[in-house]
Structures are given as C-alpha cells and as structure tokens.
Amino acid sequence: MNSIEIKHLSFSYGKKIVLNNINLSIGNGLYGLLGKNGAGKTTLMKLIVGLLPKSKGQIKVCGETDPKKIRSVVGYLPQDFDFYPDMKVREALNYLGILDNMKGSQLNQRVDELLGLVNLSQDQNKKIKDLSGGMKRRLGIAQSLLNNPHVLIVDEPTAGLDPEERIRFRNLLSDLSAEKIVLFSTHIASDLESTANRLGILDNGHFIYDGSVEDLLKEYSGGTYETIVNRKDYTSFKSQYIVFEQKELAEGILVRFIHYGRPLAQFKRISPNLESAYLMKIYDRRR
Numbered sequence: 323m324n325s326i327e328i329k330h331l332s333f334s335y336g337k338k339i340v341l342n343n344i345n346l347s348i349g350n351g352l353y354g355l356l357g358k359n360g361a362g363k364t365t366l367m368k369l370i371v372g373l374l375p376k377s378k379g380q381i382k383v384c385g386e387t388d389p390k391k392i393r394s395v396v397g398y399l400p401q402d403f404d405f406y407p408d409m410k411v412r413e414a415l416n417y418l419g420i421l422d423n424m425k426g427s428q429l430n431q432r433v434d435e436l437l438g439l440v441n442l443s444q445d446q447n448k449k450i451k452d453l454s455g456g457m458k459r460r461l462g463i464a465q466s467l468l469n470n471p472h473v474l475i476v477d478e479p480t481a482g483l484d485p486e487e488r489i490r491f492r493n494l495l496s497d498l499s500a501e502k503i504v505l506f507s508t509h510i511a512s513d514l515e516s517t518a519n520r521l522g523i524l525d526n527g528h529f530i531y532d533g534s535v536e537d538l539l540k541e542y543s544g545g546t547y548e549t550i551v552n553r554k555d556y557t558s559f560k561s562q563y564i565v566f567e568q569k570e571l572a573e574g575i576l577v578r579f580i581h582y583g584r585p586l587a588q589f590k591r592i593s594p595n596l597e598s599a600y601l602m603k604i605y606d607r608r609r
C-alpha cells in the first residue's frame with residue numbers, strides 16, 4: 323500500500339510562516355488539495371517532493387524519509403511545467419527517459435505506453451511550441467509517470483484549460499488514482515467535486531478540513547439558500563450575505579448565498595455544492 327505520512331510539518335520563507343504544524347496521512351486514491359492562491363499548496367507539494375528543505379517535522383513517502391529515495395517513488399508535475407519549445411513530443415519523453423536511466427527498447431516501449439495513456443500518440447511528432455495548453459499538461463503528466471511512480475503530485479494542472487480538456491484531465495488523474503496516490507492541488511472546487519476520494523482544505527498554512535467531499539457537503543447542508551433580489555437592493559444584499567452564484571433574470575437577480583441563522587420567508591433552502599461548502603468552511607474559521 324502506498325502512503326504519504328506527514329507529521330508536525332512547518333515551513334517558513336524567512337520570517338513568513340507558510341505552513342504551520344501540518345499532519346496528514348494519505349493512501350491510494352485521489353486526494354484533492356483545495357485552497358486559494360497563496361494558501362501554501364505549492365510549498366507543501368515541493369516539500370513532499372524534496373525541492374525545499376523542511377524547517378520542522380517529518381515527511382515519509384512509501385516508508386522513505388530520505389529525499390533522494392522519495393524522489394524515486396514520486397512523479398511531479400509542477401504548476402509552471404514547460405519544455406524546450408522546438409523539441410518534439412516523443413523526443414522530449416525520450417530525453418527525459420534517458421535522464422531517468424532508461425534506454426533502448428525498454429524506453430521505447432514506455433514512451434509508447436505513456437503517449438497512449440495521455441492520448442498524445444497522434445501528436446508525438448509535433449513540436450512542443452505547437453501544442454495546446456491541455457496537450458502540454460498531458461505531456462507533463464506523461465513525463466511525471468516515466469519511472470512508474472507510486473505517488474503522483476500535480477500542482478494546479480487544470481488552470482487555464484478549456485472545459486473539455488479539464489474534464490479529460492480530471493478523468494486521467496482519476497484513472498491513475500486506482501493504483502497510485504494522486505495528490506491534486508487546485509483552487510477550483512468543481513475540479514474535485516466528482517473526482518476526489520478525499521479532500522484537504524488548506525487556508526493560510528493550516529489544514530482546516532481533511533475528509534470526504536460528501537461529509538463536507540453534509541456538514542454544511544443547512545446554510546445555503548437562493549432567492550431573487552431586486553436590482554436596487556443588490557448592493558445591500560451583497561454586504562449582508564456571502565453570495566457564491568448570481569444570475570440575471572427578467573424579474574431581478576437570482577442569488578445563491580450562504581446564511582447563518584433564521585432564514586427569511588422568501589429564502590429557499592438549496593443543497594450546497596463543493597464551492598459553497600468550501601467557502602463556508604473558510605468563513606467559519608474567520609468568524
């Protein structure tokens with residue numbers, strides 16, 4: 323069984339504390355790491371991969387604590403993954419495979435498998451500069467899987483992708499999570515709603531939630547409403563409630579919002595989605 327075990331992990335850039343006493347234990351499946359920009363997701367991932375020296379605490383991946391050994395069982399797709407623009411897709415994977423000590427027919431076979439897996443076989447002779455954002459991200463996943471890692475860590479892979487590519491990418495990560503740990507960070511809650519087996523919410527360097535999507539939705543099943551607000555009252559409404567969705571209608575503005583306490587008669591209770599439950603979790607902590 324693959325595992326990531328983190329105990330009492332803290333990290334600071336200079337005096338700025340970015341992660342504060344993180345404890346986490348993950349097994350196979352897709353673990354979604356959700357948090358707004360600056361929450362500490364990239365820092366946590368870089369620490370797990372061994373790209374940053376940890377200040378305090380313990381990181382164990384598949385039983386290993388030595389960063390070199392950890393790197394041999396982890397695949398990593400950084401947020402800003404790019405590659406030589408004039409290299410062709412297959413050439414890039416061959417090159418990285420050689421750096422990973424693979425060669426000959428073993429390398430050729432692995433590259434064929436990976437191109438098929440990420441659906442780039444048809445595009446293997448395209449130059450990287452001619453790939454779409456989604457294709458580049460899929461090439462990024464292929465490179466991170468070269469050494470068949472037990473753990474795959476992907477940092478905000480869906481940012482900037484069109485809806486079709488986002489779905490394709492999420493499905494690919496979900497498939498891979500059948501026999502690996504996939505740690506998938508995002509600030510887009512809907513990326514995780516149907517794919518994550520478990521969810522962690524990071525806020526200002528603290529885990530404020532670690533559990534299933536379903537349990538989070540249950541926890542906040544009572545606080546989400548919708549109503550129609552007159553345009554002239556909208557500014558005042560927005561200052562009183564946390565609006566997470568709005569839509570212009572002929573009769574006014576349809577708003578979906580979070581409300582604690584007694585609802586007014588015109589408020590209709592609705593089921594929360596992951597985005598509203600996530601907002602409520604963050605808001606709860608700050609109240």
Ligand SMILES: Nc1ncnc2c1ncn2[C@@H]1O[C@H](COP(=O)(O)OP(=O)(O)OP(=O)(O)O)[C@@H](O)[C@H]1O
Nearest residue numbers: 335340357358359360361362363364365366478509
């Ligand atoms: N090299 C650095 N030096 C100083 N501060 C940094 C450095 N890298 C990140 N930070 C700060 O650490 C905090 C956490 O950043 P981090 O990139 O881990 O967050 P994140 O959740 O991944 O956000 P994003 O989605 O924007 O990348 C932020 O306040 C950021 O400004």
